[in-house]
Amino acid sequence: MAASSPIRVASYNLRKCRGTDGRRDPARVLDVIGALGADVVALQEADLRLGARPAALPPAMVEAESDFELVRLAASPVSIGWHGNAILLRKGMAHGAPRRIELPGLEPRGAVAVDLDALRIVGVHLGLLRRYRRAQLAQLRERLAALPPLPTVITGDFNEWRLNRGLEPLDGAYKAHAPGRSFPTRRPMAALDRVALSHDLALQDAGVNDSPLARRASDHLPIWADIIPAG
Known part of the structure; x- marks a missing residue:
């Protein structure tokens, strides 16, 4: 990943392709994904x-x-994912073997990861209760620390309504960012969908796709982040 060439990472809770109009429409979801301009x-x-x-x-x-x-x-x-988590890459992007990471909690949860040429992507969908989210993040951090070092992006539905608490297990190793309010789509009030970067990465830009189509396609709006090496 060259310093002058950011990589765009996006996250999207599809709600199983069921929109706010009650229709299950995967083609509509793909149109929303295509409009993100993500890698x-x-x-x-x-x-x-x-x-x-x-x-x-x-x-x-x-x-x-x-x-x-x-x-x-x-x-x-x-299935296309694990515990509902999946990762899409632009066609032709080289990647290593994917990983599945078990996470603790009252309900089954997991994270997924894949290594690109110079970047590790981790997708998560954390639990509904903060004590379980903290335990999940602590275990995820521990598991990632045991892997060969690589600049790392953790992104997904963090399910955390507060901006200033709940993600403490990431402190010291990752910096979390909230690109904007993404839930619920009819009247976005919470920045549930986040991105966290290891300290060798920097956020160049980020946002939420709040197009009329995205507001119908799911109960979450997709987020995106343009990421570059730090320094």
């Missing part, structure tokens, strides 16, 4: 929750109707 997109709720957790966003549609390819993270042959 990497971390997805949450990309699979249905019950049974074998079939994909809410069909992989054949991603391949045929987008500029992205799916990182192979699923443990089930009918």
Whole structure:
């Protein structure tokens, strides 16, 4: 990642492709993703929750109707993610073997990670209760610290309503950013969707896609962040 060439990382909670109008419309979701101009997109709720957790966003549609390819993270042959977390990369982007990271909590949670040429991308969907979110972040930090060092982006639905508390386990290793209010789409009040950067990375720009289409496609608005090396 050259200093003059930022990489755009986005995060989007798809709500299983069910929009605020009650329609399940993966094509609409793909249109929202395409408008982000991102190189990497971390997805949450990309699979249905019950049974074998079939994909809410069909992989054949991603391949045929987008500029992205799916990182192979699923443990089930009918899913595209793990605990609903999936990662899209621009077609042709080289990457290493993906990782699945178990996280503690009352309900099953996990994180997913993939290494690019000079950047590690981690997608998360944290729990609803702050004590579990803190435990999840602490374990995630510990697991990432055990990996070969690489500039790291953690992004996803952090489920934290407060801007000044709740993410303390990241302190000292990562700086968290809230690009803007992303939930709920009808009247955004909370910056639930965040990005956290290791200290060798810097945020050049960031924002929320609040287009009319994005407001219908899910109950979360997607966020994006342009990231460059620090210093």
